[in-house]
Amino acid sequence: MVEETKQAAKGEASEEWKPKIIAFLCNWCSYAGADLAGVSRVQYPPNIRIVRVPCSGRINPFFIIKSLSAGWDGILVSGCHPGDCHYISGNYVARRRFAILRDLLIFMGVQPERLNFTWVSAAEGERFGKVVKKTVENVKSVGPNKMFEKDW
Amino acid sequence: MMQKMISKDKISKFISVLQKEYKIFGPVREKGDIVFKEVQSADEMDLDYLNSKIPPKSVLFPMVDTLFSYKKDGEKVEIIENKPYNKVVIFGIRPCDAQSFYLLHNFFNFGKFKDPNFLDRLLNTVLIGIGCLNPRNTCFCTSVNGGPFNSEHVDILLTKFKENYFIASSTDDGDVILKKMDFLSDAKDSDVKEIEEMQKKVESSIKIIEDLEDLHKILDNMYEDPLWEECALGCLGCGTCSYLCPTCHCFDVVDENKPDGSGRRVRIWDTCQFPLFTLETSGHNPRTNKIQRARQRIYHKFNYYPKNYNLIGCVGCGRCILYCPVSNDVRETFSKIKKAPSKTEG
Amino acid sequence: MSDLESSIRETAKNLLTEGKVDLILGYEKGALPLRAAPCFITDPTDVDRLVFDYSCDLNLAKFLREHPEKKLGIISKGCVGRGVIHLVVENQLNKENITIIGIPCQGVINRSRVIRKIGEREILEVKVENDKLLVKGKDFEESLPLDDYINNLCKTCHYKSPPVADITVGEATASSLQDNFEDITSFESKTPGEKMEYFKDELNRCIRCYACREACPVCYCSLCFIDQNKPVWFGKTADITDNFIFHMIRALHVAGRCVSCGACSSVCPMGIDLNLLNRKVEQIVKERYNFESGISLETPPPMGAHKFEDGQEFMIEED
Numbered sequence: 001m002v003e004e005t006k007q008a009a010k011g012e013a014s015e016e017w018k019p020k021i022i023a024f025l026c027n028w029c030s031y032a033g034a035d036l037a038g039v040s041r042v043q044y045p046p047n048i049r050i051v052r053v054p055c056s057g058r059i060n061p062f063f064i065i066k067s068l069s070a071g072w073d074g075i076l077v078s079g080c081h082p083g084d085c086h087y088i089s090g091n092y093v094a095r096r097r098f099a100i101l102r103d104l105l106i107f108m109g110v111q112p113e114r115l116n117f118t119w120v121s122a123a124e125g126e127r128f129g130k131v132v133k134k135t136v137e138n139v140k141s142v143g144p145n146k147m148f149e150k151d152w
Numbered sequence: 153m154m155q156k157m158i159s160k161d162k163i164s165k166f167i168s169v170l171q172k173e174y175k176i177f178g179p180v181r182e183k184g185d186i187v188f189k190e191v192q193s194a195d196e197m198d199l200d201y202l203n204s205k206i207p208p209k210s211v212l213f214p215m216v217d218t219l220f221s222y223k224k225d226g227e228k229v230e231i232i233e234n235k236p237y238n239k240v241v242i243f244g245i246r247p248c249d250a251q252s253f254y255l256l257h258n259f260f261n262f263g264k265f266k267d268p269n270f271l272d273r274l275l276n277t278v279l280i281g282i283g284c285l286n287p288r289n290t291c292f293c294t295s296v297n298g299g300p301f302n303s304e305h306v307d308i309l310l311t312k313f314k315e316n317y318f319i320a321s322s323t324d325d326g327d328v329i330l331k332k333m334d335f336l337s338d339a340k341d342s343d344v345k346e347i348e349e350m351q352k353k354v355e356s357s358i359k360i361i362e363d364l365e366d367l368h369k370i371l372d373n374m375y376e377d378p379l380w381e382e383c384a385l386g387c388l389g390c391g392t393c394s395y396l397c398p399t400c401h402c403f404d405v406v407d408e409n410k411p412d413g414s415g416r417r418v419r420i421w422d423t424c425q426f427p428l429f430t431l432e433t434s435g436h437n438p439r440t441n442k443i444q445r446a447r448q449r450i451y452h453k454f455n456y457y458p459k460n461y462n463l464i465g466c467v468g469c470g471r472c473i474l475y476c477p478v479s480n481d482v483r484e485t486f487s488k489i490k491k492a493p494s495k496t497e498g
Numbered sequence: 499m500s501d502l503e504s505s506i507r508e509t510a511k512n513l514l515t516e517g518k519v520d521l522i523l524g525y526e527k528g529a530l531p532l533r534a535a536p537c538f539i540t541d542p543t544d545v546d547r548l549v550f551d552y553s554c555d556l557n558l559a560k561f562l563r564e565h566p567e568k569k570l571g572i573i574s575k576g577c578v579g580r581g582v583i584h585l586v587v588e589n590q591l592n593k594e595n596i597t598i599i600g601i602p603c604q605g606v607i608n609r610s611r612v613i614r615k616i617g618e619r620e621i622l623e624v625k626v627e628n629d630k631l632l633v634k635g636k637d638f639e640e641s642l643p644l645d646d647y648i649n650n651l652c653k654t655c656h657y658k659s660p661p662v663a664d665i666t667v668g669e670a671t672a673s674s675l676q677d678n679f680e681d682i683t684s685f686e687s688k689t690p691g692e693k694m695e696y697f698k699d700e701l702n703r704c705i706r707c708y709a710c711r712e713a714c715p716v717c718y719c720s721l722c723f724i725d726q727n728k729p730v731w732f733g734k735t736a737d738i739t740d741n742f743i744f745h746m747i748r749a750l751h752v753a754g755r756c757v758s759c760g761a762c763s764s765v766c767p768m769g770i771d772l773n774l775l776n777r778k779v780e781q782i783v784k785e786r787y788n789f790e791s792g793i794s795l796e797t798p799p800p801m802g803a804h805k806f807e808d809g810q811e812f813m814i815e816e817d
Contacts, residue, residue, distance in 0.1 A: 031637045057703065061750060062723070062731050069743055070411050070734065082806055092804035096787075100753045100801070100811055103782045105684065108746055108775075109694025130816035138814070149740045150408075152221055152416050183703070184614040185768070202618050205767065206705065216735045286636075288620050290530070313674065386536040386561075391707035392767045406734060420735045426708075428725055441562075476554060477709045477765030479528030479535040 019139040021048045021074040022067045023132075025097025026056045026091070029080035029121045036125030044129035045136040048076060055079070061101045064115070068105075069148040074114045074139035078131070079117040091119070110147065113138035154327055155320045155344065156336040159341060159438075161316070164194040165311040169332055170241050176280065177211045178243040178422060179204060188242065199244050199282055199312075203469065207398035208242055208249050209256060212273040215217075217419040219269070219405070224413035232267070241278045248293045248467040250279050250305040252398030258461040259401050269419075278325055281306035282317075283351065287358050290470030292483065295361040298467055300352040311347055318347045342366050361486055364454070370489055375447075383485055384446035386478045387425075393472040393480075394423035399453070399465055402429070424448050500551075502601060505667045506573055507545040509599055513571045513665075514542040519597055523561055524573035525554040531624040532609055536561055548573065552626055553797060555606040555649070555764035557581050557757070559715035562591055570596050575603035577759035579660020580792025581715035584755060587795060590718060600663025602671045605652030606760070607631065610769030612647050616640065650681065651760040651773045658783065661793040679781040697742060703768040704741040706734065710762035710772060716755040716791075723747060749775040754783045754800040757792045 025031040031052045037044065053059055055121075056079025064075050077098055079091040102115045116135045120128050158166060167176055171192075178197035180189045186204040189209050191197055208217075223230045257274060260267040284291070284300035293299055303309040307326035310317040318339060321327045328338065394400040404422035409415040422429060425446075430439045439445050457465030473481050500812055510522045525535035526547040534553040538561075541546060547603040550573065558572055558583030572582060579598050586593045613621070631642040656673035688696070709715045724734060724744055732747070735739035749756075758780050763772040783788070783789050786809060787800040 002760065062747075065743060065747065066731060091803060092806070092808065095808055095810055096804050099786060099809065099812065100779075100782055101750060103786075104746065104753070104778065106690070106748055107693065108694070108697050108742070109684075109690045111690045112812075115812075117812055118809075118814050122638045127816070131814065132647065134814050134816040148743070150737060150739055151412065152218055183769075184617075185703075186618075198618075200618065202620065216737055286620070289622065385538050386714035388560075388709060388765070389710035390712040390765070392709050392765075393707075395705050395707050396767060404734070406730075408733060408735075418735055421705075423707075473529055475767040477767070479530065479533040479714060481529035484529070 017144050019073040019136060019144070020071075021045050021135060021139055022072045023048045023050045023058050023064060023076040023078065024053055024056070025050055025120075026058075026086075027052055027054050028086035029084065030056075032079035032122035032130070033078075033120040033124045033128045036122065037128040038125075040125045040128035042125055044132040047136050047139075048132055053095040055085065055087050055090035056094035057085075057087065057092075059094055061097055065105075068110065068114070068145060069087055070084070071145055071149070073145045074116065074131070074135060076116045076118070076135045078118050078120045078128075081121055082130065084121065097130075109140040113142045115118060116140075153321050153323075154330045155318070155339045157313075157316045157339045157343070157406045158319050158332075158336050159316045162335055162435070163199075165335060166333060167191075167194040167243070170243075170329070170332075173326060174239045174241040176243055177208070178242050188245075201244075202286065202288060203246055203249075203471070205396060205471070205475065207252065207396065207469070207471065208245050209398050209401075211240065211242055211254070212405075213256065213270055213279060213401065215421050217269060219417045219419055221416035222414060225341075237273050237276045239276045240273070241280055245279055245281045245306065246269070246283055246284055247300060247302040247306065247309070248291070248298050248399050248469040250281050251298050251302065252469075253277075253460075254280065254305045255399045255402055255457070255463060255465060255467070258327065258463065264458075278329065279306040279310075280308045280326075280329075281310065283309055283311040283354075285312055286337050287354065288470055288474070289359075290353060290473045291358055292361050292470065293468035294355060294358045295364050296464045296466050296468045297365075299355050300358065311351065313343065314495045318343070320445060335340040352488040356386075362482060363490065364466075364486065365458075366488060367486065368455040368458040370492075371429070371451060374489065374492060377453075377492050379485075379488055380443050382452075382488070383480075384441075384443040387442055387446050387480060388477055389425050389427070389442050389445065390424040390477065391421070391425055392475055392477060393449070394425055395421055396475050398467055398469055398471070412489060424452070433456075450482075450489075461463060499549075502668045503548065503550055506550055506599070506601060507548050508569065508712035509667050510539065510545045510548055510573070511542045512673050513599075513742070514539070514545070519571035520568040520570070521565060522548075522571045522573070523558050524548040525550060525556070525558070528553065530552075530605060531621050532612065537692075548576075550601060552605065552607045552644075552648075553624075554603075555761060557712060557715045557759040557761040559585060559757075560713060560761075562596065566592075566595075571599055572596060574598045574600055574660045574663065575653060576659050576661075577603075577757045577792075579663055580657060580757040581664050581759065582792070583660070583795060584716060584757060585718075587792075587799065588716075588755070597665060598663045600660040600666045600670060600712060602668045603652075604658070605648040605655070607644075607647050608649045609764065610766075612642070613769075615642065615647075619670045621723065633708065635735075640735055645784060649760050649764070649773065651763075651776065653757050654679075654681070654777070655758065657793065662795065665788075668791065679785075681774075682778055682781050697745075698738050700770055701741040701745055702738050703770055704736065704745070705768060706736050706741065706744070709765040709767060709768060710745075713761040713765040714752065715757070715759070717748070723751070734771075744774065745775065748797075751777050752776075754781045754787070754789060755791050756780060761810070781817035 085091040181198045186201045188208040256262040303322040307323045368409045431437045453465035525534040528535045573753040585591045625632045631644045656675040659670040
């Protein structure tokens with residue numbers, strides 16, 4: 001499966017294609033972690049655009065689906081580690097929602113590499129950089145998102 | 153008006169002559185269903201079909217109809233209007249569906265309210281129909297001023313006869329086309345007589361529903377009748393009957409945008425059976441419940457259409473009976489209307 | 499009339515005459531062969547309208563919410579009973595007003611499959627005799643193996659009678675079927691491209707009539723997501739991208755709530771196979787959270803609950 005998508009990626013993605021990844025980060029942990037990465041001058045790929053949400057549990061699956069339908073190549077969702085949610089259980093809610101959404105999207109033919117989920121705490125600046133690097137690698141391996149392109 | 157014969161194997165030639173001037177839309181079998189699509193040759197068509205699910209109104213009144221689109225380039229905006237319409241032939245249409253174009257035309261051409269999209273397309277369209285040798289049990293075209301070989305609303309009508317089609321034009325446009333086809337044979341008088349007898353036999357095999365023309369008078373006194381509650385009980389309130397009805401024409405207009413700044417305005421099918429159909433900007437909705445919507449469907453076709461256009465707003469194709477998910481039968485509604493006690497009041 | 503049908507009519511008549519219910523909700527013969535219509539009976543002398551056979555593919559639980567003040571009796575095959583229980587769990591129905599009349603179901607016939615087999619010939623009569631499906635028309639008569647035309651969802655169903663019922667008519671059948679979701683695993687062996695192509699091909703026919711949504715007992719939102727316009731999330735046109743998204747999200751919204759009745763697929767006028775999506779959603783919820791909707795009044799639905807130990811094998815692993 002990965003071979004086929006790599007071939008497609010080679011064919012479709014020109015040298016110029018740069019993946020565009022939208023990241024939904026929870027305010028208290030992940031966004032703070034990303035901020036720490038910035039302050040610490042951690043080097044990570046510039047392909048993500050961050051959307052700050054108060055809690056990963058705020059994330060409506062529509063955000064993810066709308067992003068894919070609007071042409072974003074990949075998604076990154078990040079919240080607090082289990083047990084550390086600022087609102088106690090928002091991250092558990094997010095985890096269930098994302099699990100079901102991801103399973104269903106993959107079943108309908110969306111490449112799993114586009115949907116990325118993690119926990120990043122406020123102290124994990126270095127790790128945030130690694131997470132983004134991995135996400136960008138994943139998305140690069142499947143090429144640009146043309147699944148929901150409208151031709152008018 | 154001309155009467156000729158064409159053998160089945162000459163239909164391909166007929167189509168290729170037409171193709172020089174027209175785009176051809178015909179009945180194509182896709183995954184078991186018949187759809188009206190553009191065809192490049194006669195082999196793509198299946199002319200021995202009963203009827204399509206989606207009526208051929210979709211050719212002139214598409215499910216998704218871009219009204220105009222635009223592109224933005226910095227401050228510059230370029231508006232792209234719809235291309236001018238090609239001349240089109242809808243080949244193999246059934247007489248009931250052809251009659252529906254006449255009804256739709258009345259709606260889209262009402263006084264000062266003229267719809268250029270539909271009207272321009274209709275002006276450029278030639279209808280070549282095929283008569284029905286096997287009407288379904290659910291057909292009732294003969295009860296609404298139609299018939300299986302009704303040529304009133306087509307330019308040319310074909311009737312299958314042994315290995316040939318009897319081909320007859322009923323308009324000037326039809327004559328012009330037939331004159332171009334120099335490979336047609338003359339129709340023998342004896343054959344014509346046999347064909348006309350067969351047509352009459354088929355027509356009389358369709359069960360008549362009495363008094364549909366006068367239904368509007370009964371409906372005038374039935375607006376508050378408890379019958380509508382009964383009608384609406386099992387109704388799901390989906391769009392199946394409206395979307396598959398050849399005479400239904402309601403639409404919604406939505407605007408769509410892409411992230412790159414381009415966009416379009418598009419017209420899509422809508423139905424009075426959806427609760428949001430009548431929701432007004434103020435927030436008021438005159439039809440909040442299913443009973444009102446179920447009643448509206450009957451009134452529009454059998455009371456308002458007769459009042460506005462002097463026509464019954466139904467062609468008796470039977471699709472609503474065949475495809476209703478809860479097996480609601482409009483013919484039963486007709487008999488209930490005729491039997492309803494309140495008709496004797498007032 | 500079968501024994502089961504006469505027992506159903508008897509039960510319905512007694513409930514109405516004794517005043518235990520105001521309205522009986524069941525199936526009656528539809529206008530055409532192989533069709534059944536929902537039947538609403540208030541008069542005990544009307545009970546002879548009630549039928550139950552392979553054509554009863556609607557989920558009657560859908561209609562309960564429209565009669566909130568009445569005492570209702572509902573003729574429930576397995577999935578209908580599950581629908582009722584799930585709606586009670588979601589606080590949409592008052593269980594005290596509802597009498598679930600449980601009946602055993604043998605499955606429903608997939609009408610699209612029969613019509614595709616018969617082709618452009620009008621079906622005038624359909625009869626089931628033992629394991630044969632007899633289809634008759636003006637000039638033809640065909641005898642088909644019944645099992646080939648039973649709905650896929652019915653074949654993997656293990657709640658043929660409702661798990662929770664107030665009255666049981668006929669023999670409550672408990673199925674010992676072990677469901678390993680093989681149909682899902684075999685579909686998942688396709689590549690992402692093939693899967694998407696399959697769904698886009700199937701959903702291309704969708705005309706956005708929303709019969710699926712209206713027939714579904716758990717789709718009861720007063721404003722469906724697709725109709726929202728502040729903001730507009732997704733398109734309402736019948737373009738394939740919009741169709742794909744509508745059905746994907748509807749499947750997402752019924753996750754953990756769908757009772758696998760297959761009504762959405764049965765009512766689709768275009769014969770789209772929505773059952774595959776339902777099965778996937780059923781599998782996700784069963785394997786991740788060990789949940790089946792509508793079998794107990796106690797268990798909360800999975801999307802309204804969460805656990806510390808929930809699986810997270812999909813998390814990205816950075817090196």
